[in-house]
Amino acid sequence: MNAPLGVLGWLGLRLAFTLCLLMGLLASPGLAQQRDSIPGVSLGLVYENQPQPALAIQPFTGRFGGAGLVDEVEVIIGRDLRNSDRFEVLDSLPPALVGNVVDYALWDRLGAVWLITGQVEGTGEGYVLILELHDVVYGQSVERGRFRIPAEADGDFRMAVHRASDELVRWATGDPGMAASRIAFTMTDNEGNKDIYVIDSDGENLDRITNYRDLTLSPAWSPDGNKVAFTSYKSGLPRIYELDLRTGDEKMLPEVRGGGDYITPTYHPDGTTLAFSVTGNARSGVFTYNVERDCCLVFLSGGRWYDLSPTYSPDGRWMAFNTNRFGDAVPQIMLMPAQGGDAETLSPYEYGGRGYFTAPDWSPVGDMVAFHGSIQRGTYHILVASVSNDGRRLNQLTWEGNNEDPSWAPDGRHLAFVGERRWGFGLFVVDVATGRLRPLLAGRRVGLPDWSSAFSTER
Amino acid sequence: MIVRRFFIAVTAATLVVGSCGGDPPPPPPAPPGPDMDSLRAYQDSVQEAEEEARRVAAEEAALRAEEAARQRAIAAAGSTLAEMVFFDYDMSEIRDDAASALRAKVDILRASPQVQLRIEGHADDRGSTEYNLALGNRRASAMQDFLTGFGLSESRFSIVSFGEERPLESGSDESAWSRNRRGEFVITAGANAINPGN
Structure with missing residues (x-):
């Protein structure tokens, strides 16, 4: 990437800002809302106060039969870039601006910092999308790429366009995007049964992937996005299953005959190991199982208390989990080495607060762990703690209703969660940096979202 | 039973009368009143039978009640277990x-x-x-x-x-x-x- 100085400067500012956020130093009045009730821990909301760079999308063109697809591709990309929460997106521009010639002076007058031009070409078999990112301030092209897009009827059509959107984000910011990803979650039917559904990051393509009409909970994506593990009561008792989305094959992991509830599965980032919790057995706590070799149950932590909801750090060396080892009614988040060992508290229990903190999810790109908790009894909000910060500062991301079960997007910047509002339940997405909130699927009784990794290559 | 015993008594009396041949029939003896002993025995046996029946019925009722009570207790125990x-x-x-x-x-x-x-x-x-x-x-x-x-x-x-x-x-x-x-x-x-x- 050949980034001009202006962009570097802007990136630098943003980096400095992020550092402030991580160090918990930034608490300028009006920015950080202090609603602190945990001794030793400040609870606040730090929003990025930099104006976001304006990004314009010059209406795409089409040729060799690609014209029919232009509008749809442009709409998907425009929405993805808005959802990235990294730009002020200028689109719906006058048709006069259509064309393959770029008038940098005009875009500069319109306030754009970035400009995207695009062309859809028919290839006889699907299409090629040619995208180009321009730095308007310096009046030059920064990056250009070609993306294979299958025919509209192909199941991968939208995902292929999302992958192109994520490349645009990477070109402009150097950071990963999250458009090419899906979110798995539970939805409850009228009989109170739950099945697993998936939906694209932009709220399209709602698919049902299990149909047991029983209790099926806690979906977890494999890192390659090909499998989903979950707990189901379909045999009468809670057991963990892995479903291969390509073949529809399903198997119980591990194969269990004895007692104990097998719950809250999660994959190791290398995809070979599944970590989960067994409760009510002679030995309760976190276990791992090698799914690649279909063997080897290993006990990590637990005992008379229960450790549950494990989640791996991106390097796979650490694990955060939920525990009730401090007693009833005060579940806390703890960290330990991924092979087991001494655990330390991440949630603010040790600082004199008690509180109720559950449902941890470790960011796929950094040292942040999101969870939900209640400081005021009975009201739950999405919180983010920095691992390097000993949980002394929690960022609170929601302030309305009840909010549970956050799951990080592959960009490490967005979280999906379940929100309960006066009008009902819904899946929401919040941008940790700006606090911007967007409903993904509203008015349905949804639960336990798990955001996939980026579907960065064709599978 | 009662009918049969009476029938035997009457038949015996008829046989005695029939053995007198062509002689003018003597004034028929006063029909023999029921023999007090057999009557008593008869009455006793009736009473015994009735008592036996009552005893059996009572026993059966008691068993039934006991069984019902046991069933109730089992049901109650089931409810207690399920409470x-x-x-x-x-x-x-x-x-x-x-x-x-x-x-x-x-x-x-x-x-x-x-x-x-x-x-x-x-x-x-x-x-x-x-x-x-x-x-x-x-x-x-x-x-x-x-x-x-x-x-x-x-x-x-x-x-x-x-x-x-x-x-x-x-x-x-x-x-x-x-x-x-x-x-x-x-x-x-x-x-x-x-x-x-x-």
Whole structure:
């Protein structure tokens, strides 16, 4: 990437800002809302106060039969870039601006910092999308790429366009995007049964992937996005299953005959190991199982208390989990080495607060762990703690209703969660940096979202 | 029986009369009054039979009553085994009322060694879905510990949590929540071998 100085400067500012956020130093009045009730821990909301760079999308063109697809591709990309929460997106521009010639002076007058031009070409078999990112301030092209897009009827059509959107984000910011990803979650039917559904990051393509009409909970994506593990009561008792989305094959992991509830599965980032919790057995706590070799149950932590909801750090060396080892009614988040060992508290229990903190999810790109908790009894909000910060500062991301079960997007910047509002339940997405909130699927009784990794290559 | 005895008596009298040949018939003797002894015997036997019947009927009734009472006791014991217990918000501690309900199960389980129970833990819908699975299991486990604390073998119990997934009452108020934070008991073996005990 050949980034001009202006962009570097802007990136630098943003980096400095992020550092402030991580160090918990930034608490300028009006920015950080202090609603602190945990001794030793400040609870606040730090929003990025930099104006976001304006990004314009010059209406795409089409040729060799690609014209029919232009509008749809442009709409998907425009929405993805808005959802990235990294730009002020200028689109719906006058048709006069259509064309393959770029008038940098005009875009500069319109306030754009970035400009995207695009062309859809028919290839006889699907299409090629040619995208180009321009730095308007310096009046030059920064990056250009070609993306294979299958025919509209192909199941991968939208995902292929999302992958192109994520490349645009990477070109402009150097950071990963999250458009090419899906979110798995539970939805409850009228009989109170739950099945697993998936939906694209932009709220399209709602698919049902299990149909047991029983209790099926806690979906977890494999890192390659090909499998989903979950707990189901379909045999009468809670057991963990892995479903291969390509073949529809399903198997119980591990194969269990004895007692104990097998719950809250999660994959190791290398995809070979599944970590989960067994409760009510002679030995309760976190276990791992090698799914690649279909063997080897290993006990990590637990005992008379229960450790549950494990989640791996991106390097796979650490694990955060939920525990009730401090007693009833005060579940806390703890960290330990991924092979087991001494655990330390991440949630603010040790600082004199008690509180109720559950449902941890470790960011796929950094040292942040999101969870939900209640400081005021009975009201739950999405919180983010920095691992390097000993949980002394929690960022609170929601302030309305009840909010549970956050799951990080592959960009490490967005979280999906379940929100309960006066009008009902819904899946929401919040941008940790700006606090911007967007409903993904509203008015349905949804639960336990798990955001996939980026579907960065064709599978 | 009565009819037959009378018939025998009359037949005997006729035979005596018939043996007199052509002589003018003597004035017929006064028909013999029933023999007092046989009458008494007859009456006694009737009474005996009636008493016997009454005794048998009473015995049968007593047996029936006893069986009905036993069935009632078995049904009551079944209800006692199945009686739910309730928990405080977010707690797995056995409350006093729950302890009484569990204690009542102990005697029946002791007297009915074939009976096995599945203990189901439930939570109300506040708090986390996954944590509530653990909370429900902790409740089930606490109930099992209470029962095994009385010397009952752990092998007679299995536990499972349904978290907040299977509420007894819908509704988002304390009256619904307090009914949903509960333990349920399902007889998984020996349902026809419940001995209500003494």
